[in-house]
Amino acid sequence: MLHVSRLTRAGLAAALVLGVGAALPSLAAEPAVYSDDSGFIELPAPLASTSDYAFDFLTCPEAPPNQGVDAWVYALPEEVALGGAPVTVTGTDAAGTTDITAFVYDDDCTYDRVVSSDAALTFPLEDDDRYIAVTTAVGMGTALLLEVGAAPTGEPSPTTSPTSSPSAPPGGGGGGEVMTRGDYSGGVNDPFYPEASTGPVGEIGPGGQWGMRVIRAEQAWQQPQATGAGIRVAVLDSGLDVTHEDFQCPGKIARLDSTAYPRFADVTDTDGHGTHVAGIVGACTGNGTGVVGTAPDATILPIQALSPDDATADRLAEAIRAAVDSGAHVINMSLGFSAAGVPGTGSAVALLGGFADDIDPAIEYAVAQGVVVVAAAGNESFPVCGYPALADDVVCVGSTDRRDLNAWYGNFPVTPTGIALMAPGGSGQVFCDVQSENVLSTYSTQAENGCAYPAEGYAGLDGTSMASPHVAGVAALVYDRLGGQRSAAAAAAVKQALVDGAVDLYTPGYDPMSGEGRVDALGAVQAVTAVTPTATPTPSPTGSTSAATDLALIAPGTGSTTDSLPVAARLSQGDERVSGAPVEFALAGPGGSSSTAGTTDADGVTTAELPLDLAPGSYTLTATYAGDSGRQGSSAEQAVVVVRDATATTLAVEGKGGNRTLSVTLVDADDTPTGLAGRSVVLFADGREIGTVTTGADGSARFAPTGRDRGAKAYEARFAGDDSYEGSTATA
Template identity: 30%
Template sequence: MKKLVPIFVFLLLLSSLMQAQPEVSTRLLNAMRNSNPEDYIRVLVYLQDQVDILSLDAKLYRENASLERRAYEVITALQNKANSTQPDMIAYFENNLENRSIFKYESFWVANMFMVECKSSIIKNLMNRSDVGLMDLDAFLELDRPVDIRPAETLVGSEPGLKIINANKLWALGITGQGQIVLDIDTGVDPTHPALNYKYRGNHVPSSQAWFDPAGTTTPSDCDGHGTHTMGTMTGRSAAGDTVGVAPDAEWIAAKTICTSPHTANSIAAFQWSMSPDGNPNTIDDMPAAISNSWYDPNTTNECSGIYKTTLDAVEAAGIAVVFSAGNSGSGASTITKPKNINTDEVNIWATGAISGASYLGGSTNPIASFSSRGPSLCGGTGSLLIKPEASAPGVGVRSSYPGGGYTTMDGTSMASPHVAGAVALLKSFAPNLTGKQIKMALYNTAKDLGTPGEDNTYGMGLIDVYAAFISLGTPDNTPPDPITDLSVIDPTSNSLTLSWTVPFDSSMNGVTGFDIRMSNAPISDSATFYAAAEIPFTGQVDTAGAIETITIFGLGFSSTYHFAIRAKDVWTNWSNISNPASGATYGAPQVSVTPTSLHRVLMNNQTYIDTLHIGNVSVNNSTLDYSITLDNNTFPTNSIKVKIVPNYVADQDAIVGTKDKPSETGGLSIEGSGGPDLFGYEWIDSDEPNGPAYVWEDISTTGTLANTWTPTGTYDPKDEGYAGPLPLGFDFKFYGATQNQVYVSSNGPLLFSAPAANIFTNAQIPSATAPNGLISAFWDDLDGRTQGTVHYKQDGNKFIVQFTAWQKYSATGSLTFQYVLYSSGKVMIYYKEMNATLTSATVGIENLTGTDGLQVAYNAAYVKNNLALKFSADPDWLASNSTGGMLMNGTSADVLLTFNAEDYPAGNYGIDVIFTSNDPLTTTVTVPVTMEIVAIPVELTSFTAVA
């Protein structure tokens, strides 16, 4: 045993050395390769040991730290880390200054790092140091340069863009940015311009606290004109009243780092300076409210986790709002310039898109500038984290100050970013105790939606509205939301659990704005076990107090018990007490069965044939089989094969009765993405598919007609068991070949073409001969509109809209908002906006008037979700997918119909593999080979033959 110890120690040492190898950027390696041994190269050296700034930031929010305490703790933590970890590296640098291997170096604390200008020999030595985490070239940054610049006149009044974002409404209330500071990291500022000269902070404090220039100058200047223009948009106003700035009474400070030799280290130094311009971490009156940035690093390869992220997270943690231009790289996907893809949270490293103010004022609902860069973020994530930009502002035809005392008009996202920075300063003058992040969240949450409804990768959340953000802030308080007391675990599957809770009350104007959800394998009994548990991100929109909120957690183990707890927060980051604990167990592992194991067919040209594969979940225990079907190794001609999944009934429909208080429960199944055709030819596809419909929400709750006359179908209240209608469509609507011109709305969710004669609180599979028939069902379940919710309808030219808003499930639980749109062409659209309830007990689909044909999307299974669009059409305008799938409870199955179109293909042999992939842990993949032989002369044709 003793002989093994030295070997073990050696292996451990070797392992640690391998792990300690720093990351070296490609551009630094290229610079070394292209240099001579005696050349100096500027290098950024990022140390392994960094402050856990995100944990510190979260702690300060959790404890409602004042801005003074926040700034002090963040700055001193960063400085202490640098002071305790940098001396050895500094000594190394100093030693090599003497032999000229190092020309100069600079240390930083905003991120624990150095800039060192040195020879390749030093770089190679640094690559072998265990205290170095990352090395990168100190590369040049570039402006997000305007796409157009033209002269402009001096005017009296305010710029249209300022009114577009409603800054003027705050001015009218006396909120003008007074007491706030804005910073531009740009090309400098002309301090003599009449719109800016009297607001330079350096007029009454030392220039070192108001002006940062790596060249060492002490008087502001502008090497380009760009910085003077962007600063004007933040705070410019002349003595004559020519107002070009969002916050005209804010002071300005500036950093001139994007000029000659615009090295990254210079801007890192500017960010560090911004956190404490006077050098005293105990003061905050010298710190800017917001920093506007209109530059990018064209070649960085580690923006998502490296030096930029660490630096910018630290600045935000100190309470400053960092704002960037999105870039002027055009309308392609993921064209946001770097490092604006960083997405630590919804608003951190805010990227700003540009709209045309003139187009917007002209009534356009899609006024995006063609040059404005688009998302999604290259840093990944889900939900809002993936979406870039965060929001948009005027960026076309923006008039602002220019060196020499005049004005120019420019186009670019560089013009949009300072609108947001100015808006932060404006709001901070109203709510000076809020952090930059809290102010940005107000702008983010209240932006005016433009373009495609909802947050998108063109506009982000939409056009910023300073007045709406102001209204949302209300009066700051220290009162947390009420605690959540009804957290429960519902809807288990083999690999997921769903949490459900009631949104608690909070006295702030916006109420609850977010949740901290925790999951553990052990019980969560106190704050220690809560904070030790894994955090589950909540990326949805929080509903109103009293509504049911849900979140589904995927990727869980089979037959495993998990424990949960949750807290709620308000806009002021006041956190509620921890909720009641809740626990739940996932189902066991499913067992897949696919039959037959192969198919073979002999046929001749110009004929179409259909045969069937069967997939089932044959486990005897509660379980859910998630499966997908793909076609691979295909030698058939293009578009000659189509897949359709047909769910098999799980029970005799006539035997499924149940009561309202004891509903029947049967195994569930759903299909993903697309499906059909049914016998008539209807097919469906949803917005999750590449060729699927777009999610477009046209709210009619204020423009439509309220359905206020309800007819009961039994002894219950008619808004619990009843219907509204008939409602005239205003056009002839073909449905399964029959012309319809009116519709009935069931209180339980479906649209019907004849009035229901009985209660229909028990949802059924589709198709079924049992009434009701002739229906379109977005969500057929036991619903209840007695205590909450409305139904509106609207005839709008060639379409008819029915909208359920905040409708509930029986008895008075949840909140469901969804919409039907019927087109005169026969197309049916369904939109799910906010579906906050148990969603696995409903039927989704369409059925003909006799119950003999229909198209079922889901039955008592997970399918419906927020912001989903679903389309039904008998004349599909999308291509059939070669990939589909669904979910099967144990004891249920589905038929997979393969349709082969032989057409006039050459005689020969063709083949394809039908691949079933599932969450069965023992059989994750089943491949069924399917072959077809085309012969030139007629032969006796039989069905496909299963090969043993």
């Protein structure tokens, strides 16, 4: 069994049981176009499979010599191995239907992912999926049946990231009311915001909302279009006190449609944790009451993912999907998992695929729809993010105190694929009389509040639970700044802005103690250019009978400075595709502009490559069809973040003693590496700087150590990076 807890230190004791075995809703039933009942597994493999290991490392694409001992490997025929095709694998032994785990490999034998279930397993194929190694953790003598359904017949999506989804809440309900933009240029009058005492000039004092001052939230609100207006932040937690005085401003709270989501109809917060987190995200601000919120004009969508009576993995997964389908731009999860109540073990469960059937796919769905998912790192002092902060593409948030030092209790912000940041979470004081060192926010009046501070309905808490909503609130500010149109590209731009605007705490750039740094609201909103939402169709002249057109734009959300950006557009007139039409592509931003053009083919599609010889930063990509005598013009746009190109440095030691020479090579990290000429690489011997070399035309350089440096035990080459290329290091 797994346990889920709210990530305040004091709340760890109030764990709720969470079952792992809940499966995803089954895919729509489709007649099988391929079936194979030849599979048979003799023995269970609860931890690792020797048959799968042999296939992965030795025999792929051929079946392993021990096929069927503790795994059965299927090679799908090419004609059925199509993206989107539903696969069902059923395993049956003498005791009945058993649990199934499948390891999926691409057609080039590259391991891709693991999916599992406590019964029959159903999942969609992705492009390039070809081999499936099936195991069971409990079954003895398990007979297998694999069935593949037909792939969707609609037009396939490009392999680049999805480009858009509704900015207004889709048909999941939740209401369409949003807050109007406030004016905070004259400061705010919320009584608990100022610090209680002052220290030396420039030092953040205790008391009040020191976290807001550390991240420069109020300065961020002074920037154009950076208050969170029109942005919806889903708080997946213990609920929300909707009667609280600091959530009564018009448009502050949105609710799920109780008919569509009866499981989440009640948001009563008898714990207090969810109300505290929601207040950090976006309590009413400038209302002369209580506290301020990081995103003062954002709308809060409370979802009781942590219910005392229902706290299963499938509940959290459903909550994530409900948030996405109800228009959330940002999701905050100040919660964590553990196995059998052992703190911090959720990370290990996640890395072993324990959430591959429920929470992981829900997070993937959210990310694909343009939602920024933020989660607390955990409070076990572990050297890695807990789960779900560890999941792919999630922003993992660790905790700092008001001095910008790591909180002693917080997990390190280390995650394999997501973004890791720090934010104010409190110093870890557990006594009521020192709450000024913790994070002050709203607290549910429906919950017992033994340490009300500085008044009833408010409290100072500490934990990565408090750090995470600071980042979620800043994400809302940046999403507002980018125009609020939800898309995967816009979400990528938001996350990049969080990184670009962060304050380095320790080693410059990323380090495992502080991740990418401590979030800074002003820095994040200044990292992007404000985008004012505009209607995309070009209106026809009065009285015109020309037909309306629709232009869809598809492009990656990021690109490297020295590469090109693949772009595509599709032009439609009603249900028909328009061929032979000219389409112009333009990329513009503070670092310059780039443009190209193409002509639509018989399917109404045109593709092109946009050169990215531009400075890193946030840009707007626009595709435009000007129209003609019979058709109206149309256009589409999306955000694109240009980043520095990655590099790779190699270092070799040749010869011994007086003949010792260091050979350095610096290349870009593209699929076909190219040497980088004229770059300075600094050399070190046993940690001492011993010289600098400049790379030649092929990206290489040589250096001869002298004196004691000839006998060094370790050498290092460091390229610091420049405007176009990221830094890299090598040791020998």
